[in-house]
Amino acid sequence: MNNNYARGGGGRYPPGIGRGGGGGNYYGNPNPNFQQQKNYQQQQYAQRNPVHHQQFQQQQQWLRRNPVENDSSVVDEVEKTIRSEATDPSSQDWKAQLRLPPADTRYRTEDVTATKGNEFEDYFLKRELLMGIYEKGFERPSPIQEESIPIALTGSDILARAKNGTGKTAAFCIPALEKIDQDSNVIQVVILVPTRELALQTSQVCKELGKHLKIQVMVTTGGTSLKDDIMRLYQPVHLLVGTPGRILDLSKKGICVLKDCAMLVMDEADKLLSPEFQPSVEQLIHFMPTNRQILMFSATFPVTVKDFKDRYLQKPYVINLMDELTLKGITQFYAFVEERQKLDNRGRGTWKMAIVGWKVLPYVTRFF
Numbered sequence: 631m632n633n634n635y636a637r638g639g640g641g642r643y644p645p646g647i648g649r650g651g652g653g654g655n656y657y658g659n660p661n662p663n664f665q666q667q668k669n670y671q672q673q674q675y676a677q678r679n680p681v682h683h684q685q686f687q688q689q690q691q692w693l694r695r696n697p698v699e700n701d702s703s704v705v706d707e708v709e710k711t712i713r714s715e716a717t718d719p720s721s722q723d724w725k726a727q728l729r730l731p732p733a734d735t736r737y738r739t740e741d742v743t744a745t746k747g748n749e750f751e752d753y754f755l756k757r758e759l760l761m762g763i764y765e766k767g768f769e770r771p772s773p774i775q776e777e778s779i780p781i782a783l784t785g786s787d788i789l790a791r792a793k794n795g796t797g798k799t800a801a802f803c804i805p806a807l808e809k810i811d812q813d814s815n816v817i818q819v820v821i822l823v824p825t826r827e828l829a830l831q832t833s834q835v836c837k838e839l840g841k842h843l844k845i846q847v848m849v850t851t852g853g854t855s856l857k858d859d860i861m862r863l864y865q866p867v868h869l870l871v872g873t874p875g876r877i878l879d880l881s882k883k884g885i886c887v888l889k890d891c892a893m894l895v896m897d898e899a900d901k902l903l904s905p906e907f908q909p910s911v912e913q914l915i916h917f918m919p920t921n922r923q924i925l926m927f928s929a930t931f932p933v934t935v936k937d938f939k940d941r942y943l944q945k946p947y948v949i950n951l952m953d954e955l956t957l958k959g960i961t962q963f964y965a966f967v968e969e970r971q972k973l974d975n976r977g978r979g980t981w982k983m984a985i986v987g988w989k990v991l992p993y994v995t996r997f998f
């Protein structure tokens with residue numbers, strides 16, 4: 631199991647913060663400490679976002695210099711505005727209209743909880759994208775998302791390493807969806823993955839996060855009908871998810887046009903740079919504009935990844951959230967045993983134990 635958002639029981643956030651906490655939520659807060667908490671959050675936000683905080687302070691100064699008269703016509707006007715905003719889907723009240731899934735109270739390991747405290751709204755994403763993110767049940771970005779999203783939005787190349795199940799998929803899907811211009815009917819993002827199963831999963835995540843956007847997502851992988859893919863490419867496609875061989879094939883035929891593709895994502899980059907895929911990946915890059923952005927995500931950084939980075943990425947931002955390979959929820963033990971206690975290679979290996987959550991699981995128990 632590699633989902634670090636799903637282990638045992640307990641909450642992700644301390645009480646009073648976030649939807650899963652004790653009383654605090656997105657839509658108003660009965661907690662008397664809310665103002666204090668809000669001030670603290672504003673201070674934190676100011677430290678993280680000096681430019682926007684300055685704009686906020688300027689607005690406040692302007693309001694102090696130009697206090698709104700306590701005259702009934704002004705009050706009327708304000709009330710009207712508030713009332714019309716409540717019925718307007720583009721108003722500030724949009725959060726009240728979200729269809730949120732039930733709160734996820736499952737325990738999370740440090741792999742996903744050790745965040746800087748950013749909010750998705752800190753990234754100034756499109757309203758429709760934020761709606762998709764919250765409706766998918768994501769409350770705040772995970773560490774890999776906090777590192778990758780703002781950098782990817784600036785257009786920089788990224789080489790990122792993070793453990794499985796820590797939210798890598800959304801770490802590249804969110805900036806990809808944000809950057810796509812839905813009025814331009816060309817392929818703007820390609821997400822390369824090594825398997826058909828991963829392509830289907832990734833496109834599903836893109837569709838869910840982008841469900842309020844008008845972004846057309848297509849999946850194309852080997853082992854399926856080439857003719858169907860050709861027919862589909864005659865319709866608008868903004869985001870293409872697939873395996874290298876099939877996308878290269880379609881590009882060589884001139885059916886898949888990548889000259890406007892400004893972003894290439896390589897998920898499981900270590901696998902994509904295995905001898906099986908690397909030649910196709912390299913040929914594919916030549917169908918894209920020279921100033922394309924490349925985001926590489928990989929659980930390991932073998933020489934092939936470093937070599938590729940040196941040749942194709944421009945001043946990449948390197949993110950490494952893996953001080954160790956093992957997820958925090960798993961602890962491994964080794965036991966030294968006498969030769970006669972050792973299990974032979976007929977399936978009777980040395981015994982090990984793993985702790986998953988609070989449980990100790992011995993997973994080889996057969997002895998001589």
Ligand SMILES: Nc1ncnc2c1ncn2[C@@H]1O[C@H](COP(=O)(O)OP(=O)(O)OP(=O)(O)O)[C@@H](O)[C@H]1O
Pocket residue numbers: 632633634635767768769770771772775793794795796797798799800
């Ligand atoms: N910010 C978030 N808040 C809550 N849940 C999240 C968040 N980001 C991702 N998740 C959920 O965590 C789970 C693991 O995420 P995901 O599959 O993207 O991880 P991954 O690092 O891509 O894993 P893998 O490498 O195994 O594919 C998924 O169920 C996903 O919906």
